[in-house]
Amino acid sequence: MKHFGLRILVLGAISTLSAFVFFEKTVESQTPETDVSSQALSIEEQLRCPVCANEKLSTCSLAICNDMKQSIREQLAAGRSADEVILYFVESYGEEIRVSLGIGGVNLLLWMWTGASIIFPLAIGYTLLFRLKHTQR
Amino acid sequence: MSLNLTQFIGQSALIVSLVTGIFGVFFGLYITLARPNILSKQFTMLRVCGVILVTTIAMACGMLVICLLTDDFSLLYVVEHSSSQMQTPYKLAAFYSGQAGSLLIWSLVIAIGLLLQNFSTQSSEDALTHTILSVIVVLFLIPLVWLDSPFASSSGDFTEGIGLNPLLVDPTMLIHPPMLLTGLASTGVPFALAFGAIIRGKNSTEDMAQLRKWSLISLLVLSAGNFLGAWWAYTVLGWGGYWGWDPVENCALLPLLPLVTFLHLYPIYKRSGAFKNWILIATCMSFALAIFGTFNVRSGLIASVHSFAQSEIGPYFLGLLGLALLAPLVVAAINRPDEEGSIEYQSFSSRETGLIFNNFLMVAIGLVIFGATIFPVVTEILNGARVVVGPPFFVDTVGPLLVVLLVLLSVTVHLLWGNTPKHHFIQEVRLPSLLALLGLVTFVVYGLRGALGVTSVFFALLIIGGHVQTIFTGSRETLQTSDKTLITSTLSLMRRYGGYFAHVGLAIMALGIIGSSIMEERARVIVSPGEQFIVGSYAFEYTDLWGNRPSVNGIEIEAGTNIEMREPGSNSVVDTLRPGRRFFFVAPDQPVSIVDINSNLLRDVYVFTQGWNEEKAAEIQIIIKPLVQWLWIGAGIYIAGLFLCFTPEKKIRAA
Numbered sequence: 001m002k003h004f005g006l007r008i009l010v011l012g013a014i015s016t017l018s019a020f021v022f023f024e025k026t027v028e029s030q031t032p033e034t035d036v037s038s039q040a041l042s043i044e045e046q047l048r049c050p051v052c053a054n055e056k057l058s059t060c061s062l063a064i065c066n067d068m069k070q071s072i073r074e075q076l077a078a079g080r081s082a083d084e085v086i087l088y089f090v091e092s093y094g095e096e097i098r099v100s101l102g103i104g105g106v107n108l109l110l111w112m113w114t115g116a117s118i119i120f121p122l123a124i125g126y127t128l129l130f131r132l133k134h135t136q137r
Numbered sequence: 138m139s140l141n142l143t144q145f146i147g148q149s150a151l152i153v154s155l156v157t158g159i160f161g162v163f164f165g166l167y168i169t170l171a172r173p174n175i176l177s178k179q180f181t182m183l184r185v186c187g188v189i190l191v192t193t194i195a196m197a198c199g200m201l202v203i204c205l206l207t208d209d210f211s212l213l214y215v216v217e218h219s220s221s222q223m224q225t226p227y228k229l230a231a232f233y234s235g236q237a238g239s240l241l242i243w244s245l246v247i248a249i250g251l252l253l254q255n256f257s258t259q260s261s262e263d264a265l266t267h268t269i270l271s272v273i274v275v276l277f278l279i280p281l282v283w284l285d286s287p288f289a290s291s292s293g294d295f296t297e298g299i300g301l302n303p304l305l306v307d308p309t310m311l312i313h314p315p316m317l318l319t320g321l322a323s324t325g326v327p328f329a330l331a332f333g334a335i336i337r338g339k340n341s342t343e344d345m346a347q348l349r350k351w352s353l354i355s356l357l358v359l360s361a362g363n364f365l366g367a368w369w370a371y372t373v374l375g376w377g378g379y380w381g382w383d384p385v386e387n388c389a390l391l392p393l394l395p396l397v398t399f400l401h402l403y404p405i406y407k408r409s410g411a412f413k414n415w416i417l418i419a420t421c422m423s424f425a426l427a428i429f430g431t432f433n434v435r436s437g438l439i440a441s442v443h444s445f446a447q448s449e450i451g452p453y454f455l456g457l458l459g460l461a462l463l464a465p466l467v468v469a470a471i472n473r474p475d476e477e478g479s480i481e482y483q484s485f486s487s488r489e490t491g492l493i494f495n496n497f498l499m500v501a502i503g504l505v506i507f508g509a510t511i512f513p514v515v516t517e518i519l520n521g522a523r524v525v526v527g528p529p530f531f532v533d534t535v536g537p538l539l540v541v542l543l544v545l546l547s548v549t550v551h552l553l554w555g556n557t558p559k560h561h562f563i564q565e566v567r568l569p570s571l572l573a574l575l576g577l578v579t580f581v582v583y584g585l586r587g588a589l590g591v592t593s594v595f596f597a598l599l600i601i602g603g604h605v606q607t608i609f610t611g612s613r614e615t616l617q618t619s620d621k622t623l624i625t626s627t628l629s630l631m632r633r634y635g636g637y638f639a640h641v642g643l644a645i646m647a648l649g650i651i652g653s654s655i656m657e658e659r660a661r662v663i664v665s666p667g668e669q670f671i672v673g674s675y676a677f678e679y680t681d682l683w684g685n686r687p688s689v690n691g692i693e694i695e696a697g698t699n700i701e702m703r704e705p706g707s708n709s710v711v712d713t714l715r716p717g718r719r720f721f722f723v724a725p726d727q728p729v730s731i732v733d734i735n736s737n738l739l740r741d742v743y744v745f746t747q748g749w750n751e752e753k754a755a756e757i758q759i760i761i762k763p764l765v766q767w768l769w770i771g772a773g774i775y776i777a778g779l780f781l782c783f784t785p786e787k788k789i790r791a792a
Contacts (some may be wrong), residue, residue: 053382054525058661058758059376061718061728061747068541079278096522098744100529110512110526114534116502125497132482 027054040072043082047089056099147200148288148331154193155282158275161186165268183267185251190274194245194369201287205231210295214287220300223690226311231301233314236435236450237287241314246279246322254326265336268534269329276457284449285515300691303721303729307373313365317389320359321427324392326422330467331417338472349403352420356396363389364772375730375745377760381530387510388430394503397422398496405492411480421465428461439516484556491549498545502538514760540593543647546640547599550607569602590655604637635781642775645767652764661758673761675742676703681755683715694720697731698755699748716744741765
């Protein structure tokens with residue numbers, strides 16, 4: 001009973017935090033996205049400049065990027081959804097226009113490499129520690 | 138084509154340094170093989186070699202600096218990288234903006250390392266280190282003499298140069314590239330020490346202490362170079378970030394990881410002699426990765442496989458990379474490795490577990506970053522199209538591994554060597570956990586969301602609390618067993634606490650990164666003069682355009698927007714921000730951003746403009762980045778911590 005109050009306080013704090021963490025998406029989805037400009041910015045963040053290396057569309061000021069940004073605003077104003085706008089650019093420029101890396105095709109190689117890069121060293125590390133412990137015994 | 142005096146002296150100095158380097162290789166080899174009991178006269182000869190090497194390379198550097206400062210456009214290098222309109226500091230920056238200049242820095246840094254190493258000890262084993270370092274210097278001097286001389290004459294009668302790359306016209310660029318180059322090149326010294334030990338098949342505790350010292354120097358300088366690069370990206374590039382997981386950035390980060398591995402396995406080695414061979418290989422890998430970075434940047438491979446094929450120096454660096462990578466592994470496989478001590482491993486809940494697991498975590502992080510960095514090259518070879526791996530991939534893959542690293546750091550500091558009793562661990566972790574939880578509640582109240590962010594903040598706060606508690610209790614215990622005051626007993630433990638300070642710095646940086654990324658607010662507006670808009674808790678008014686013609690450093694025009702920043706509901710202006718664009722004579726269609734930032738410890742208001750039209754309607758982006766200043770503060774604490782690691786170990790005199 002000595003630390004009962006403290007435990008209740010910690011449990012309460014953890015529960016409150018969990019509520020914030022896990023209900024985050026529900027709260028966000030209740031906010032209507034009516035602002036075309038912020039929606040356009042969100043789409044630009046998901047697309048890359050087709051000319052520059054590794055630069056997002058949102059921060060690039062090349063003429064081609066300004067045209068793409070204008071097109072995004074026009075499509076959104078015409079009532080297209082964000083996914084439809086992104087798909088439009090993927091069809092025009094290919095999957096490479098997305099900032100995020102897809103899972104299929106040649107990209108699978110990188111995902112497999114990444115999986116192996118994480119699993120193997122950690123598995124070797126665990127095995128080493130396990131063996132060390134049992135050798136000592 | 139005739140050479141002028143500075144060209145002649147510079148080119149001659151390079152040739153003399155190359156000859157001296159080659160002599161040093163053979164003389165060092167002779168002493169190593171034929172004279173195990175080295176005579177002081179012979180060692181003096183090695184030192185003289187080192188002095189000549191450093192002097193001649195420094196002389197070549199000096200001649201190139203003179204050519205840049207005097208606008209000597211008879212040199213191709215000056216035409217390509219400098220201009221008479223540039224201010225003196227930027228003419229100096231032109232020194233390392235090209236390939237030959239950066240190779241000169243590599244050569245000079247390794248030669249200085251060789252000289253320092255020669256003067257620090259005197260044994261036949263050091264002759265082998267001298268030989269290896271001389272080989273490295275020679276390998277860097279060869280392209281400077283034959284493939285890409287900085288003293289090559291320009292083919293025409295030039296009266297003006299192209300000038301510096303516009304992105305480099307920033308004060309940060311005066312220190313970031315040389316710091317990074319020095320850090321990368323400095324890994325050559327620990328490589329030589331480690332490779333020497335692998336060749337000999339044995340090494341002493343003193344050798345390992347030397348290795349630790351040089352690895353620490355490399356880690357310190359490389360880390361500082363990376364932080365300065367992040368600062369430059371944040372204040373110059375105009376995208377609101379500081380780390381873009383760009384291949385060049387990744388290449389600068391990768392050599393750090395084996396050094397971190399070594400420095401965290403060193404305490405285990407020191408206690409038991411275990412992991413010696415792994416430490417030596419890891420140190421060699423750091424240098425191989427530094428060469429990989431230079432090869433990647435300088436060979437044109439990053440731009441395209443085709444530019445690599447056209448590059449004269451690309452295949453040369455590929456060979457160098459192969460040599461640095463394979464030589465230690467092959468020799469280690471052939472040579473019978475030195476007997477290692479055996480670790481007394483009693484329990485999973487021990488400090489050894491944390492340190493060993495950290496080692497494998499670093500390997501995992503390194504492999505993921507390495508794979509993603511070369512993936513565009515792999516895809517170009519496989520199907521002709523480069524797949525660029527952007528930041529989301531790294532956030533999804535390296536991000537969780539970094540969270541595991543935070544967990545590990547927060548736990549390991551409370552673990553004891555051998556075995557940690559449960560009650561001890563709970564007692565140690567109780568107060569920092571409670572404080573971390575309270576801190577986390579504050580973060581959540583101020584808008585932190587997402588499982589990854591919440592977990593990271595909790596463990597970052599736990600690291601800070603746990604390490605501060607450990608420093609305090611450690612000093613108090615030392616105080617009780619010695620005749621020192623609290624301050625002097627803390628100072629006497631500075632070597633150990635240096636690492637703890639570095640961890641605290643990393644945790645503070647983590648808070649800055651999480652705050653400025655997960656909690657940021659970003660908005661873009663297109664406004665006309667006189668229009669107001671609100672972002673976050675601030676009101677902004679775009680008042681008018683501004684512009685001027687500096688006519689220095691190749692800048693044709695600087696222009697931008699005046700934006701008044703106010704607290705909502707208040708008429709008093711907090712700050713007038715002036716983001717804009719900088720247009721250069723050499724590339725007028727590729728302006729560089731002028732970013733303006735209003736900073737305090739809680740947040741940065743980061744503003745940049747992407748352009749305006751004839752009616753003065755401007756496109757402005759505003760990013761409110763909470764806690765970003767803590768990233769730089771944490772970096773400072775981390776660097777200070779590494780400095781403390783150099784303090785000699787002191788014995789505490791009992792009271």
